[in-house]
Amino acid sequence: MSDFVLDPRLDRDTTLLTKLGLCQLRLMEDSRWPWVLLVPQRDGITEIFDMTPLDQTMLTFETAITAQALKQATDCLKVNTGALGNQVRQFHLHIIARTEGDPAWPGPVWGHGQATPWDANARAKFTERLLEAL
């Protein structure tokens, strides 16, 4: 992991919440949705098949526990997950809590309007709930 350097755009748009076994768990700086990222701390990964089978399995495990914690912390209707990477090539997986009537419902959140900054209190409260649920 010593070679891992976070992409500057991911660094700008997200904040580290905690480190799991493989991934950094990062909060998207957009309060319109409870939205986190998993970023495997490995250098040079763009596609899921660039990872070793063990890392793929770790990523899946960390995806499942994060998705479950997000559902528990938000009581959302549906969790969305996605790894696009059209704009930022460093592999990152989005995990987003969706609710009927949210700003992009039922469409995808990516590319929808402009990010809304978090209110500091709401941010702290959400983060605490999510980390407790993990």
Place this chain on the structure above:
Amino acid sequence: MSDFVLDPRLDRDTTLLTKLGLCQLRLMEDSRWPWVLLVPQRDGITEIFDMTPLDQTMLTFETAITAQALKQATDCLKVNTGALGNQVRQFHLHIIARTEGDPAWPGPVWGHGQATPWDANARAKFTERLLEAL
């Protein structure tokens, strides 16, 4: 797997290409992108954490080999993967070949315009290439 019944909308919008160990590999009936779905043949799965750890691992493995085959068959720039399920609750994972300048680039494909039917020859050619690469 005997209880597995494919959601009617997935059945309408996609066509079975082959069955992998866990999932049906299905072609999206939209020629704008080389776009396939993995649908685990398990009843009652909505979220990734509804699956057993073994099924999660199988899904990851099948995702990686399908994504790699799609990249090889299309020579695309980036593979996108996503499990949304806002409209169809039965768990299904999208795997899409993306290229700079494609109809939705660099945004997501979901919810973008109307599907374009495949030309029969192009469809057969793509399917053959993909299955060979698998």
